[in-house]
Each structure stands twice: as C-alpha cells, then as structure tokens.
Amino acid sequence: MRVGLFIPCYVDQFYPQVGMATVEVLERLGIEVDFPEAQTCCGQPMANTGCLDDTRPLADRFLQIFSGYDHVVSPSGSCVSMVRHHYEALFHNDARLHHLSEHTWELCEFLVDVLKVEKLPVRFPHRVGLHSSCHGLRELRLDACSERMGNQHSKVRRLLAGIDGIQLVDLKRCDECCGFGGTFAVAEEGVSILMGVDRIEDHVASGAEVMTATDASCLMHLEGIIRRRNIPLRTMHVAEILAGRNWQ
Amino acid sequence: MNAIHNTNHTGSRNSPPALDHPQLANIFTADQARAHWHDGALWFVRQKRDRMAKAIPEWEELRSLASQIKAHALANLPEYLELFERQATEMGAVVHWAADGQQHNQIVYDLLKENRAQRVVKSKSMLTEECHLNPFLEAHGIEVVDTDLGEWIVQLRGEPPSHIVLPAIHIKKEEVSETFHQHIHTEEGNYDPTYLTRQARHHLRQKFLGAQAGITGVNFAVAETGGLVICTNEGNADLGVSLPNLHIACMGIEKIVPRWIDLSVFIRLLARSATGQPITTYTSHFHGPRVGGQLHIVLVDNGRSAVRSHHTFQEALHCIRCGACMNTCPVYRRSGGHSYSNTVPGPIGSVLAPAMDAHKHHSLPYACTLCGSCTDVCPVKIPLHHQLLAWRGEMAERKLIPLSKRLSMKMGRIVLGNSLLFRTGGWLARFGLRMLPKWLTHHRLNTWARQRDLPIAPKQSFRALFQQRKKRHQD
Numbered sequence A: 001m002r003v004g005l006f007i008p009c010y011v012d013q014f015y016p017q018v019g020m021a022t023v024e025v026l027e028r029l030g031i032e033v034d035f036p037e038a039q040t041c042c043g044q045p046m047a048n049t050g051c052l053d054d055t056r057p058l059a060d061r062f063l064q065i066f067s068g069y070d071h072v073v074s075p076s077g078s079c080v081s082m083v084r085h086h087y088e089a090l091f092h093n094d095a096r097l098h099h100l101s102e103h104t105w106e107l108c109e110f111l112v113d114v115l116k117v118e119k120l121p122v123r124f125p126h127r128v129g130l131h132s133s134c135h136g137l138r139e140l141r142l143d144a145c146s147e148r149m150g151n152q153h154s155k156v157r158r159l160l161a162g163i164d165g166i167q168l169v170d171l172k173r174c175d176e177c178c179g180f181g182g183t184f185a186v187a188e189e190g191v192s193i194l195m196g197v198d199r200i201e202d203h204v205a206s207g208a209e210v211m212t213a214t215d216a217s218c219l220m221h222l223e224g225i226i227r228r229r230n231i232p233l234r235t236m237h238v239a240e241i242l243a244g245r246n247w248q
Numbered sequence B: 001m002n003a004i005h006n007t008n009h010t011g012s013r014n015s016p017p018a019l020d021h022p023q024l025a026n027i028f029t030a031d032q033a034r035a036h037w038h039d040g041a042l043w044f045v046r047q048k049r050d051r052m053a054k055a056i057p058e059w060e061e062l063r064s065l066a067s068q069i070k071a072h073a074l075a076n077l078p079e080y081l082e083l084f085e086r087q088a089t090e091m092g093a094v095v096h097w098a099a100d101g102q103q104h105n106q107i108v109y110d111l112l113k114e115n116r117a118q119r120v121v122k123s124k125s126m127l128t129e130e131c132h133l134n135p136f137l138e139a140h141g142i143e144v145v146d147t148d149l150g151e152w153i154v155q156l157r158g159e160p161p162s163h164i165v166l167p168a169i170h171i172k173k174e175e176v177s178e179t180f181h182q183h184i185h186t187e188e189g190n191y192d193p194t195y196l197t198r199q200a201r202h203h204l205r206q207k208f209l210g211a212q213a214g215i216t217g218v219n220f221a222v223a224e225t226g227g228l229v230i231c232t233n234e235g236n237a238d239l240g241v242s243l244p245n246l247h248i249a250c251m252g253i254e255k256i257v258p259r260w261i262d263l264s265v266f267i268r269l270l271a272r273s274a275t276g277q278p279i280t281t282y283t284s285h286f287h288g289p290r291v292g293g294q295l296h297i298v299l300v301d302n303g304r305s306a307v308r309s310h311h312t313f314q315e316a317l318h319c320i321r322c323g324a325c326m327n328t329c330p331v332y333r334r335s336g337g338h339s340y341s342n343t344v345p346g347p348i349g350s351v352l353a354p355a356m357d358a359h360k361h362h363s364l365p366y367a368c369t370l371c372g373s374c375t376d377v378c379p380v381k382i383p384l385h386h387q388l389l390a391w392r393g394e395m396a397e398r399k400l401i402p403l404s405k406r407l408s409m410k411m412g413r414i415v416l417g418n419s420l421l422f423r424t425g426g427w428l429a430r431f432g433l434r435m436l437p438k439w440l441t442h443h444r445l446n447t448w449a450r451q452r453d454l455p456i457a458p459k460q461s462f463r464a465l466f467q468q469r470k471k472r473h474q475d
C-alpha cells in the first residue's frame, strides 16, 4: 500500500509536531508513509474566497503530486474535504480526481475506515474536550452532528474514547463552530473572537485540561485567544494524542 | 462553476453597497453582554428544535420528502400556479399577479382605495416587508398596523424585523416596556411580560375592531384546491381577516405546494424547525372568501423567477421561512439580524439578498465560516453553505470583492504554487516571528493579532524534521 502524506501548508510551517505525530501513528500501525516534497497547499484559502482562477493551478499541482498513491492521508479534515468535495467543480471528468477524491482521508477516518483500528495502545490520563472541527464534522461526517437525527457514525470520538486514561468531557454545545473560518477570522474579527471565546469557555467550564481537534487551523485561532488571555487550557491536535504525546 | 454564467440578471441590480456586514457586526459584538444574551436566546430555540426533531423517528425522511416535493413544485411552477389560480378563482377569490414589489404595492393600494379602506391590520408577512409595503401605504395616507406582537414592537420602534419568525428577538423586555410606555402609555418601569402583553392585546383589539381590511402573508398555497394555509401562534391573522370584509393575502410564487396531502409533510416540519413547537397554535385554512367578503390573492415574483432559472441557486426557493438556519447560525446569533441589511437575514438571507442585488450585498456570502450547520438544520435541505461558497465564486468573478483580497489570493497562488518560494516564504515567516519583537508582529494593523497571539514559530518546518528522521532511520 503506497500512502502519501499530505501535510497542509500551515501545518508544515507552524505545527510540524502535528505532522510528526501523524507519521508516528501511521508507522506504528505498519504503514510506511511517503512525503512528496513538491507539495505545498491544496488551494482551500483561495477557493473559500471564491478566487477559483487562483485555486486551479494549486489543485492541478496537488493532483499531479498525489495521483500515484493508493491512499493519501492528512491530519486535516478541512483540507481533505477540499480535495474530496470541492475539487470536482474545478476539474471535469478527470479520472485521476475520481481515484484521488475517494482515497484521500483525514487521519482518524483512515484509521477507522481503512485500517479498521479499534484501539490504539497509548495512554493519555487527562480530561479532554473534543472540538469537532466543522468541515471534518459536517462535510466528512467524522462524528455525529447535533443537527441530524437518527444513527450516525462516530470516528474521532470513538478513537479518543478508546485511549487509556482519557476522560472526554461533556460540552454544553458539542459541535459549535470556533469562528476561525479562514479569512473570516480577520474579515469578521468581532464575531470570530466572540465565537472563539465562547468555545474556550465551554471547554474550561466542562473541566477540560486539553482541547483537541482534527484541524490545527481551529486550534491556531483558539490557542491565539487562549495565550492572549492566559486561560488555563492547552490545545493539542488529535494526532498528538493518538501518537501518545505527553502533556508538556 | 459554469452554471453561473447562464443568467445575467441574477443579482445584477447595482445599488451602492450597503454597510458591510463586518462593520455592523463589529458594532453589535462590541456590546458583549448583549451579543451573549442574543446568542443564548436563539440557541435556546435551536435546542427546542432539536428535542422536537428527535421525537420524530422519520425526521430525516421528512426532510428529504419536503425537499423533493419543493423541487417538483418548482420544476412545474407555471402549471401549478395556473392550477392554483383556477381553483382559487372557482371558489370566489380574485388572483393578481405582480412582477415586482412595486406592482405588488400598487395592487394592494388600489384594492384598498377601491374599498375605501383607510385602516388596515396586517399579520406577519415577510413578503410585504420585502416589498416595503408599509411605507408605501403610509405615504398614501393609510394606517397599517402590524398585529403580530413582535412585528408590532418593531413597527412602533421604527425598525425592520431582525428575524423572520421572531421579529423582535433583539429587543429586551425592558426596552419593550419603554417603547410601550412611549406609544401606548403603559406604566413606566413595569417590565412584567404578562402585563405588557395584556396591554398590547388590549390596544391591538381596538385596531382589529376598527380595521377596514386585513392583509396577511401565506405559508402554503395548495395548487389542487386553491386553498391558503396561514400559520400563527397569536391568532392575529384569523382575527384580522374575520372582522373586516376585505382580505388581501400576499405571497411569493414559491409558496405553492401541489397537493393538499403535501401539507402533512410541511406542517410537521415548519413549527418544529421554527420554534420547537409540534405545531403552531393556529394553522388556518382559507378556501375562498367568507360569505359577503372578498378574498384577493397577490402572487409576487420579485426576482424569484431569476433565482428559479439559476442552476446553482434555485434550491433556495425551497425555503419555508422557518428561521432555523438563523437560530443555528453562530454568526447570526452573535451579529444580530440587522447586520445583514436585508429583510431576510442569516444564511438564507445571505443567499437570497445577492440574488436581488449582488453589489449591495457583496459582503453577505462572507459573513459565514462555512460551518455547514444551516445546511443540516434546514427542513427542506437547501445546501445553504454550498450556495454561500458558490456566491463567493460569483463575487470574485464579478470583481465585487476588495482588491486587497484579490491581490492577496494572487500572491498566495504564486507563493504556494512553487515549492521553493513556499519554503523560503515559510522560513522567513517563522524566522521573523521568532526574532522580531512582539510589538512589531502584533501591532494594531495586524487584525489577526489584535485579540489573538500568533502561533509560536518552530525552528524547523515539518519537511525538515521529516527528512532528518528519514535519514536517522536509514543510517
């Protein structure tokens, strides 16, 4: 199985530990990952701004770089959703895209759906709040969505719940957006900050010591507010917990 | 997004831009306590909706059915509208057709004039708000009283509604008390909701009794029967059309459902989605005028045909105006309905408003984090957040987004399109963040950093660490 690792641009530059944790989780499960050096960005920032002409060359590049792999895995639900759901509008009937969109996975989803992992042999003896990043939640359906009724899958939550010592706290609002939203964070500063503060307060009030998420982008925004206000809450990407990283 | 090119007139009106959403939202969020209170009030309604939906095992099936019925009705809209007209006429109603808001207002005014009606009571109708009927009639010397309690409150205050189901949700009871004190002389400082409601009821009763015509909105118009359905909690629509002889019902053409039995789907979804009630207190059916009275039905297009012919946005016409997308929207809850500068605010408003006037409402598709909650909550399954994203494509294509944004995306494409530039740029950013003093990286012009710290920059990128690790493993 040839597995290509897709590390989003900002994770590569600002959150290398998230990428390294992803590598370790996969290698422990016997997966050898390849990191194609030419990769940069999937084009999501441009696409979400509506600038499709600026998105296309990046998407095209991505397609060329990753088409040869059996699977592509990434520690970002948002970027995976970009490839799986939003590339379609940019390419017409491209057979490469067909394969790629069906074989590009968010890390937890790859573990559960492809590798059929039930439990990871790591320990994390802490109270953890799971922030369900929106694109992973509502575009990839990584966990149950509070708006929807009936039976739903739970992937991230189940993986985390299986970790020794972990205590997942109950939030008042289990899946509200954190207010990052890419350029939204800057263009709509007032609302963005308020949303972030509300999420953080919910986690703190629920007794969480660590807030985790499938997207480092949400955490970058939340951590920025946490540090500015000296709030006693740590942020860790899900991959770091799954890799058995310690609380520092 | 090739579908977008096949209509030229969707949103092609060219008024000057309204105040941008971010500007108005920043004013609203500046009063944090109030923004929190507003958020909490609407979240409470969203939770009620969740409990109601959960109690229906076939909830998701109902949503699919509703969406399919609407899609069918819209695909065959001309036929169903004509069928409706025939059936309604048969029962003695008079059907009028209005291409836009202006025609609609004129039709209503002419009817009132013909019948010498000077005093009019009106129940909730977002369509008449959309057409700005009240100011039009008032300019012609007609007194119009909104009889929905929330709408009456905002009318007294001279404000537009801030929500389509809960028009006065942004106003606190203390403020209602002040408004009532000023206008109907209630006791100053008496904030008791029961007292205030009783006073309003007493006052509105006089208006009902003196009214010479009743105007209502319409929730559903049934093509096969020619009947109208109007849902209210206060019974004000019923009272308003039972006392005067003249009933004018105003509706957008998308309110048509094919069959009477289709109501069994929509009535179950509407109140549960809207306010978390199993059903509205009154669900009234009107089949023709009452004995000795007149029923006029005004069918209004006002931009709907353009939306209907638009491949990407046509599903927005499925909307049954339940307001659930507003209640769930984390941005709406914290920015308030007035920040959208449009009669219909929130996610569906942000889809519909640019379809009327893209220039004026260019900031609305960006007043959204693309969290997708609206799409999942919508009882008729409008892919709201996908449509908002599609609008952004339209805005960029029509160059309706700020130049700075366009340029930064171009820059992004150039840097990210070349791995050497990307690596160098990344290195510079990390180096700068580590080495420069905080006041230089976290200044007021850096909007990110005004209320947030920037990430702590690591020495090495992931790719460098990965290479080193690979090397170690190989050695």
Ligand code: SF4
Pocket (backbone or CB within 6 Å): B273, B318, B319, B320, B321, B322, B323, B324, B325, B326, B348, B377, B378, B379, B380, B381, B382, B384
């Ligand atoms: S778009 Fe959907 S959720 Fe929003 S008001 Fe219309 S029907 Fe309700």
